[in-house]
Each structure stands twice: as C-alpha cells, then as structure tokens.
Amino acid sequence: MHYVRLLRPPTVEQGRSHRQLKISLTITTDLGDAYLFSQEPIELAVVGAYQNAEGRLVPVNLTQNASPRWRAGMRALKFDLQLPRNPISTIQIRPANRQLTALATSDVYPVGQSNGLVMGVYVDLPSSEGMPSQVCFRSLRLTGASQDPAAAVNALQVEEDFGDSIARHIWDGGVVTLSLVADLCLASPVPVRHNPMPLLSNILCGQRRELNILELGCGVGIVGIGFLRILKASSYGVSPKILMTDLSEAEERAQANISRCLADSQSSEGGRADVEFESLDWQDGKVGLFGEKVQSQPWDLLLVSECTYNTDTLLALVQTLSAIHAHSVQKTGGSHTTKIFLATKPRHSSEREAFDMFAEEGWRVEEQTVVPLPVLNSNAQSVEMYLLSKS
Template structure:
C-alpha cells in the first residue's frame, strides 16, 4: 500500500483577486522508505470542502480544486508541487486522493481482499487566508464497511506531517482494522468460514465483557478501530480496551481518542491510554490501569521490526499472562491471556520473535496470511498469529 503525504502543511496566500493554496506532496510506503513508482501515471484530485447551512442543518459541500488537467504522479517522482486557486467560499478541509476510486483505499472492504495495490488519501484542516500554513497534522479516513461495499461509519486517525514513525499509520494497522471490521460488522459469514475462527469467536461471542490491552499502539489505529467495530456488535456492559506505548506516543494517541469521543457512547467499548515501557513490563511492573484488571487479549501490530526490543517484549507478554492468571478479581487461573500479533516482515531477523515466544512457552493457536499488494512491485503480506500459553 502507498500513502499520499503532505511534505508540509498546506499554505494559503491571499492574492489581489483570488486566494490560492500551495500544496507539496509525495506518495510513499508506510515508513516513507520508498516512493511510488507506478507502471502507469496516477492522476490525482484535490478536493476542498466547506460547510453550508441548508434545510435546517449543516452540510459539507465538496469543491474540486484541480479543474482542468489533473495533477499526475509518475515513476521517478519524489515530490509534487501544486498552486491551486481557491473558491470564494472559505475552505475548511482539503483532501488529496487518486482520481480513480479503484486505486483508493476508501474503506476496509477495499483493503482486505488484497487483490490490488491501493493508495490512501490524506486530509488536512485549512488555514484562513492570511493565517499562513495549517497545523502540522493531517488525518486519514477509512470507512468501516459492513459488507462488500465501502459504506458505513468512518474511522478518522490523525498523524503528524513529520518523519517520526511513531506518529504515522503503518500497513499492518490498516489491514488489522479491516479484518476486525469484517469479523465484527459483517454478519454474512459463519464462524469457521473465514481466517482465524478462534479469534473471531472471541470477539463475536464473548462470555463476558472483554479486557483487551494493546502494546505499542502508536497513533492508536488498531485500538481505536477495535473499540469502534466492537461498539456496533455489543450490548450491555462495555468491553475495555487499554492502549499502551512509550510516553512520547501519548499525545497523538489521546488526540485520536478525542476524535472518537462523540461517537463512542456509554454502551460501547471503553477506551483508555497508559504509558508502558517493556523494560518495566518484562519484570511485571505495570501502571495503575494495566495492573487494575486481568487481560483476556493482548494485541500488538508491527512491533517486531526492532530486534533489540524483542526480548523485553516477549517477557512483557508473559508477565501480563501471569498477572492476569493471578489477578485477585478472578478465580486463580480462570483468565488465560491470548496474544494477537500482526506483522509485515521487513527483515529476516524478525523471526527471532517466534523463537523467543516458543522459548517462553507460547504456542501458535492459529494463523493466517493476508496479501498486501503494491502498484509498483511485489507486495508484502501481513501475517497474523494468535498465541496462547502451553498448559
């Protein structure tokens, strides 16, 4: 998959007769380590939007800012610069996406089939003329499809325009949210027909509200996506999802939690964040929130790329399993923590993770491979594993 990225915030300039917006963009892989080099040029469209009060309610009105010849991304390009005239209406947001919707990752039902390389659009809030550049953040939008068509509630995730990989969406996160949406929102398939039937049954038919902890949540796409899709299936007492990562990830994770505040109501999965350093977790030292309950499921996505952190990661997983089995709120041994791992292998040394897991008594209960093609070459599949402890 590829991602359209703003190289810097859109900048609005007030001209003598018409304001313009300067956009500098690129199209890269999730870690920005390779530019899109398509076999055929990819035409783009830049859309603005403003709010119009009509029929007693506010409606968002789209405006095509790239009238005439569409901007085009070609093989060998590293950056694309645009200077676009703005309409008289004050534009509130801007979107850059492929002109062809067949190339666009619009919804989870576009991603999960894995039969075509896709490009993810980018959005940003617009400054007023004279305010200069917009804030140095952008956001992604993905419809949580309820069937084969990309229609349904929308998940919005904010990310930074900077280069920190901790503040961007990664491929495995998008694929995992797409899988979760299928499991929790698509009622047409029976348990056992789709990949990971055991994991699917855990989500679809829990005997009680689930306690789910995410390690290395980054911007929060998986934990927030899980909370969103579970909220459409569950009634009664809410399941609890705790996202964790190093302290520097907290600001962006909480910003994305705030984006969901009005959507996640009282009867949906509850969502929270707490810092958790695996160097502390490996010794069973957890924060107040992580220590407050036993954990049915631990989720981690794209966390095996740094081999230096694998030993404390595995020990943290085992410590969470022991903590849950011995938690005073449950009968001893009644909660056995399962671990769901999604990863897109980026180098062979990542396989060390599986050796460490085996050495610590973890076994793979089920697994699947989800294709992730690229427009300009061989794709890299996302591997998903459900682990449980032996005995």
Template sequence: MHYIRFCRPPEVQSGRSHSSVKIVLTITTDLSDSFLSPRSPVQLAVVGAYTEHWDGNAELIPVNLTQNNPPTWRAGTRALKLDLPLPPQPIETIQIRPLSRQLTALSTEDVLPGNQGLIMAVYADMPRQGDGRAPSVCFRSLRLSAGGAAAGRPLQIEEDLGESIARHIWDSGIVMVSLLADICLDSTGATGDGKPLPLFCGMLQSESRPLNILELGCGVGVMGIGLARVLSLKQSEHTPHILMTDLPEAEGKARANIARQGETLAAGSDSLDFEPLDWHDGERGILGEKAASRAWDLVVLCDCTYNTDTLPPLVKTLSALHSHSARRSSDAGGHIGTEVLVATKPRHSSESIFFDLMSDDRWNIREQTVLPLPLLDGGGQTVEVYLFRKEG
C-alpha cells in the first residue's frame, strides 16, 4: 500500500482578506523507502471540517478546499507543497485522500480484495490561530465493515507526523484488521467455506470462555486495538483480555491510541492494556506483572520478522510464553495450548530464518494463507499469515 503523509505539520497563516493553510505532503510505502510512482497521475482532495451546532446537537461539516483545483501526484514527484485558502468557518481537522474513491482505503472492505483501496488517507487536527503550537501527530481512519455494512465508529490510529518508520502504521496491521473484520463481522457467522484460516476463525468465534490474547511488537497498536474493536462489535457474552507489548519507547503512542478509542470498546478498561516487554528479557522467561498474570490462549505479532537480529530472542520469547501459560493453566487444574499468529509482509529473503528457528523450537504451522496487498504502481506484494502450535 501507499500512505499519504504530512512532511511537516499544517501551518495556518492569516491574511487581510482570508486565512490559508500551507501543507507539505508526500506519498510513500509503509517504510518510506519508495515514493508512489503511478502510471497515471493521481488527483488528491484536501477536505477540511468544522463543527456546526443546532438544537443541542453538533455536526461535523466537510469543506473541500481543493474542489476547483485538485493537486496532482505524478511519477517522479517527491513532495507536494500546497497553499490553500480557508473558508470563514474555523476548520478543526483536515483530511488528504485520493480524489478517486476507488483508490482510497476508507474501510476494511477496500483493503482485503487487494485491487482497490490502494492509498491510505491521512488526517490531522488544524493548529489554532494564536495558539503557537503545531500538531505533532496525525491519524488514520478505517471503517470496520463486512458485507457492505459499516459496524460502529471508524477505527482511528494515531501516528507521528513525518516520514520516519518509527511510530507509524505498517502494511500487515492494516491487512490483518481487514481480515479480522471479515471473519468476525460477517452476519452469517461462517467460519468455513470461503474463509481463510478456519482454525483461527473458530478460535475467535468460540463462545466457551473469554480469550486471553497477548501481542508482541505492537508498535502503534493497529493489530491489538483492531482486534479489540472487532471482537467488541461481535457482541459476544465473553470479553477477551488483550495485552499489547513492545519496547518502553512504544508505550506513549500505544496508550494514546488505546485512549483514542474512547467509548467504542464495549468492555471496561481491563479488556485492553499495554505493558513493556523486551524480547531479550522474554527469552529468559522474564515477564512483566501483566504478562505473567495470565495463561495466554493466543499470541499475535505483525511485521516483526523484518529484523533478523531480533528473531532468535523473539522465538525464545514465544516459547517462554508457551511454557508460562502451560504452568499457569496446569496449576489452575486445566490445560491450555498457546497458539501463535504471525502476519508478515516478506521484505527480504533472510526473513526465512524465522521459520527455521520456529521449527527448531518445535513450533509447527497449523494453517496459513496469503493475502494480496493493494499496490497502485506494481503488483505481487502479499501479507503471509501463519498459525503455529508448539509440539509437546
């Protein structure tokens, strides 16, 4: 996929007759290692929004700031600089997206087919005149939908402004949230025909007891939060407990995105949480208080296999979590088998060592699928998904 990014915060300038907003944007891949190079120019829409109040209600009113002269992204472009007049109403947020709906990823059903929803829109709060503070974050918005019907409020995920790969959304997270919506929000409840990963589907659809799910390397939290949102919309009598983990420097953004969900999660605050977990500690069985407090039914990770230096401690952490869960469930008089779901966009051949390390540690692949990745200026990129269970 490609992502529209603010290169720097939007800047509002006041003039005698009107105010304007200055924007510098780019369109790149999730790692910002390649600019969009479309065969045909892509026109963009810049849409502001302001709040209008009447009869005690508030409504967000969109205003197309580029209706008469849409900016265009062409092959070879590295950045677009825009200076757009603002309407008299106080614009609160701004959205940049492709003018073509077919090219825009607005819902999970846009992403999963792999042939549309090729570019993710970006949103940012507008700086307030006289405030002197520019926004440091932007956010993505994705409607959760299945069968053509939207479910609940859109999923919003905050990320840092700019082009660095840290604290940004990556491809596998978006694809997995789209798959989860398809699995869990399908009104037929089907887990077999036409659905990938039937064993994983069955686990999510199970009504026997609440699931305990731990995410490794959560980043900004797309997978864990998306999983919590989708499962809350499934209206099950059992609320899963989801613990997102990553290095300490990821905590601020992960917690900000948990807070951004507001009241959209049906469960209480205990249903979704964060705790730091360094895999170098995890491989030695050193877990935080929250990670050590439960036996885990499922461990999930997205886009965590790209750095081969971290793969040995990652695999050992997975095995340590399995052993910990087995001990806790045995002490409680039951038995639990920890499944591991891995979603990865293959980026280089050296990542295959992950599967060798998993095999050496007696992790077996129970099922797998390959999901197409939407891409405008090329093809053949995929997200691979594997469900593992440990032997013995």
C-alpha cells in the first residue's frame, strides 16, 4: 500500500480577496522507503467540511476546478488552494479516483481488483492564521466485505505524526490485520467463502463473553483500538478488555488515540471503550517484570503486529510472550492457555529466526494464512498471520 503523508502542517494565509491553504505532501510506503511510481498521473482530491446552521457537516471539494497531480518520479508535491468563505474545520486528501482509495477495511480485505491501494490523510485546520494542528490522522471504516455499507461501524480514527519517518505511523501489517478481523467478525450474513483462520475466528467470535487481550509493541494503537471497536460492534456479544503496551516514548500518541476512541464510542455507541495503555520494555518482560496492569489478570490473546522486523529484539520479544503465558497459568492455577496472534509483513529473511525461537520456547503454530497486500505498480507483497499456542 501507499499512504498520502503531509510533510508539514497545512497553513492558512489571508490574501487580498480570499484565504489560501498551503499543502506539502508525499505519497510513500509505510516505512517511507519508496515513493509511489505511477505510470499515469494520479489526481488528488482535497475535500473539506463545514457546519451549516443545522449543525450538519457539508462537504466541499476544494479541488473541483483544478486537481493537483502526483506524477512518476515525484518525491514531494506542494500546492495552494483557495478556501471558501465558510470556515473549513477538517480536510481529507486522497486520490480523486475512489477505486484507488482505502476508505474501509473491505477495500483492503479480501483484495479486490483495484481498491485499497492508497490511504488518504486527514487534518484539522486552524480557524484563522493561528497555530496549525500538530497531528494528522487516518480514518478507516470498519466493515465486513459482505456487510451493508450503511451498517458499517463508525470510522476508526488514528492520529499520526507529520513527516515521512517510520516513527508514530501506521504500518501495512496493522491495516491488513484489522481488515481481516473485521471481515471475520462483522460480515453479515456470514461469508460462504473459506474462513482462512477458523481457530482465531472462534476465539474472537465464539461463545466467550469476556476476552482479555494484551498487545505488545502497539505503536500508535491502530490494532488494539481497532480490535476493541470491531469486537464491541460484532453480533457475538464479546466483551473485550484490551491493554496496549509499548516503550514509554509511544505512550503520548497511543493515549491520544485511546482518548479519541473513548470520545467516539461514548458519543456514537453509548458504551465505554475498555482499552488502556501501560509501558512495557521487553528487556524487563523477558524476566517477568511487568507493570500493575499486565499483572492484574490472565490474558487470553496476545497481539503482536509488525514486531519481528528487528532481529536484535526478537529473543526478548519471544521470552516476554512466554513470561506472560507463565503469569496467566500461575494466575489461574494452571487452567489457562494464552494464545498469540502474530501478523507481519516480511521485510527480510532474518525475520524467520523468530519461529525458531518460538519453537525453542515451546510455542507451536496452530494455523496460519497469507493475505496479499493491495499494491499499485509495485512488486507483489503480503502480510502473514499466525495463531500460536503453548502447552
């Protein structure tokens, strides 16, 4: 996939007759290591919104008269737009062609003919020439492929930093993971096609009323928060408790996204989103040193998305997972089994070392699947998913 990324916050300047919006962006991969190379120029749409007298959001196409275009060989694109008199609060920047755009999880999985290739970006605008927004965000509707679009869960919003570095951004593995899980739990009627992960489906959508989920290496929080929104919206009556963990430097953005999720769930779904964050360094975790929240209960499912790319931390990760399993067993007097749901977009062959380490720790793969990644003018890519258990 590719992502529209703002290189810096958009600014608003007052001209003689109208206000101008100045935008600087790029379109790159999740790691920012390759720019979109399209044989045909891709027109971009910038869509704003303002509130009318009735309080309803009214969309405005700011590029209706002249669309900026991303061309092959570009590394950045800068352009100015004239703003209407009505105050625009938020803008969305995406390909003008809907068939190129990832707006919902059903655009990403199952892989269609063309959808899900580029994910747009959103940003709030200053009301005047004041301080620009310090964050942008992604928005993804959570829906099963066979679900009526009108019944989709309110869009999941996840804040990111500006710029094209890999820090504090969503990654391909997280987007594809959520798309598959949404299809497993939200599709209605149940799809007749083969279920790629029936054991995982049974954990998430079975008869269990409470499900304790712990995520390691959560980053900005798209996977953990997305799981919570999907499971609470499913028709299976699952009541999830989700704890997201990462190093302390990830806490600010993860907490901001938890707050955004809480606001969304309270206003639109009438319930409290049960999701929290706690710092966890795998160097501590591998020897069983956990925070109060990790220690508070046994865990049914451990989420690990896009954490195996760094071989220097693989052993600590695997040993931390084993220590959490041991904690859960001890907490329940030996009657508990913790499973791992691992998703990764393989980036180099050395990542396979993780599975040797899992085997040495007594973990075994119960089921697995490979999901093709939507790509535009690029080599084929995929996300691998595994469910692991330990005796």
